[in-house]
Amino acid sequence: MFWQIDLAILTLVVVTAVGSLMVKDLLGAAILFGAYSFLMCLLWSIMGAVDVAFTEASVGAGVSSVFFVAAVFRTSRRTKD
Amino acid sequence: MSELIPTIIAKYNYWIYITLMMIGLYAMIAKNNLVKKIVGMNIFQTAIILFYVSIGVKKGATIPISTGGHGAAHEVVHAADYLNPLPHVLMLTAIVVGVATLGVALALALRIYSRYNTLEEDEILAKIRKK
Amino acid sequence: MKIIGLIITIITGAFLVYAAVDFPAWADPNSPASTYLSPYFIENSMKDTSVPNFVTSLLADYRGFDTMFETTVIFTAGLVCFILLRISGGKEPETRHYRHVLTGVTVTLKEGRKIPASEDFERIDDLWTPPDLIIKTGCRLMIPFIQLFALYVIAHGHSSPGGGFQGGVILGASIILLAISHDLRTALERMREKVVAILCPVGVAIYAGTGTLCLLLGLNFLDYSALASVLHVDPISARSHGILMVEIGVGIAVMTTMIWIYNNISSAGKYNQGL
Numbered sequence: 001m002f003w004q005i006d007l008a009i010l011t012l013v014v015v016t017a018v019g020s021l022m023v024k025d026l027l028g029a030a031i032l033f034g035a036y037s038f039l040m041c042l043l044w045s046i047m048g049a050v051d052v053a054f055t056e057a058s059v060g061a062g063v064s065s066v067f068f069v070a071a072v073f074r075t076s077r078r079t080k081d
Numbered sequence: 082m083s084e085l086i087p088t089i090i091a092k093y094n095y096w097i098y099i100t101l102m103m104i105g106l107y108a109m110i111a112k113n114n115l116v117k118k119i120v121g122m123n124i125f126q127t128a129i130i131l132f133y134v135s136i137g138v139k140k141g142a143t144i145p146i147s148t149g150g151h152g153a154a155h156e157v158v159h160a161a162d163y164l165n166p167l168p169h170v171l172m173l174t175a176i177v178v179g180v181a182t183l184g185v186a187l188a189l190a191l192r193i194y195s196r197y198n199t200l201e202e203d204e205i206l207a208k209i210r211k212k
Numbered sequence: 213m214k215i216i217g218l219i220i221t222i223i224t225g226a227f228l229v230y231a232a233v234d235f236p237a238w239a240d241p242n243s244p245a246s247t248y249l250s251p252y253f254i255e256n257s258m259k260d261t262s263v264p265n266f267v268t269s270l271l272a273d274y275r276g277f278d279t280m281f282e283t284t285v286i287f288t289a290g291l292v293c294f295i296l297l298r299i300s301g302g303k304e305p306e307t308r309h310y311r312h313v314l315t316g317v318t319v320t321l322k323e324g325r326k327i328p329a330s331e332d333f334e335r336i337d338d339l340w341t342p343p344d345l346i347i348k349t350g351c352r353l354m355i356p357f358i359q360l361f362a363l364y365v366i367a368h369g370h371s372s373p374g375g376g377f378q379g380g381v382i383l384g385a386s387i388i389l390l391a392i393s394h395d396l397r398t399a400l401e402r403m404r405e406k407v408v409a410i411l412c413p414v415g416v417a418i419y420a421g422t423g424t425l426c427l428l429l430g431l432n433f434l435d436y437s438a439l440a441s442v443l444h445v446d447p448i449s450a451r452s453h454g455i456l457m458v459e460i461g462v463g464i465a466v467m468t469t470m471i472w473i474y475n476n477i478s479s480a481g482k483y484n485q486g487l
Binding site: 007010013014017021030036037040043044050056067068074076081 | 093097104116124130131138164172176184191199200
């Protein structure tokens with residue numbers, strides 16, 4: 001039971017990381033980065049690192065995504081790359 | 082060669098962590114947009130933190146909070162029952178420093194945008210060279 | 213640039229894979245990381261400090277010097293954001309938009325002219341959307357409970373996952389929620405710019421001040437058992453209370469840094485309108 005969940009969440013982590021770098025819309029990249037942070041938090045909860053998971057949930061999936069969205073709001077939203 | 086296959090399958094976690102780190106490193110070097118570079122930096126940081134925390138995992142151990150509560154100061158605690166708390170402590174610092182670095186990087190990107198009106202690296206270099 | 217990046221990535225990846233073959237097996241209880249120093253911390257943390265959460269006692273007591281400089285780094289990052297964005301070059305006169313409440317007519321005033329505050333005209337941002345009653349009321353009801361939960365996380369960090377960092381970030385997130393659901397100006401009325409900027413080094417000073425107090429009472433810097441004479445408890449409980457004081461300092465510093473960075477980034481330094 002343990003290694004199946006691990007492998008599934010690790011695959012999703014790689015998919016969201018690659019996806020956040022490939023989309024041409026910077027707002028979508030910020031939201032996908034929030035999803036990547038949340039999946040990392042899940043991974044650490046499975047491994048038993050509860051303090052680290054708590055910090056990543058509040059910092060990564062919370063405040064960090066808001067900073068990204070605020071910065072994209074002040075600059076341009078589309079990119080060619 | 083045939084005894085290498087079980088070790089490769091047993092350590093599948095490490096290969097995926099190395100893949101994540103390399104995705105972040107490639108994004109920092111090769112992407113054109115500044116915000117994508119910052120996203121790549123954060124992916125690299127969280128992948129390293131993931132790798133570090135996974136060192137502290139022990140088979141059959143529980144989370145590093147003592148099960149006795151406040152009054153159990155005189156019971157004997159076995160180290161093999163609890164996870165290794167030292168990587169957790171170091172990586173707590175790393176996560177919060179990571180978000181502080183993110184704030185500074187985004188402030189720099191805002192300043193560059195207000196000066197050159199674009200966030201693509203090749204356009205910024207062309208504008209600098211034209212002056 | 214992409215080909216150079218690909219070559220560098222593949223070479224670094226190959227090095228890392230070559231090194232990872234040597235690692236101990238996954239979740240091995242006898243790996244070198246788990247047998248060198250951490251058994252001492254796990255076995256003696258309850259006896260020395262009477263704090264059940266090993267991570268909190270390690271972070272604030274055994275490795276407290278490290279955490280003090282980390283708090284300083286967080287404060288420095290907030291300060292750098294402030295210096296980069298808030299102090300701008302030229303002062304161009306700003307255009308303000310006002311909206312007549314009864315009829316909905318928008319009035320734009322250029323070059324810094326303004327209408328004094330009155331009941332008929334309200335000031336709006338560049339990108340204005342009609343106020344949504346559900347979002348405003350829902351967030352206004354939720355914010356006190358979020359702050360209460362954050363204070364609980366700071367105070368209960370001794371026995372459950374939590375501590376100063378997590379509680380401080382949640383406290384900062386509650387004020388950011390106020391700024392997003394209402395206006396940036398509403399959040400700035402609640403926590404003014406000067407209050408945020410002064411509270412940030414106060415948090416760092418609480419941490420360093422606790423350490424200096426221990427130094428003045430005769431023992432080493434950040435050795436909390438010196439607080440036993442001030443608090444009139446035995447040295448083991450004094451270490452537990454010292455950890456709590458230090459966590460409060462960390463929580464204040466982290467909260468104000470998050471609010472500070474958000475204010476500076478979302479208004480690009482001008483503090484007139486936000487997200």
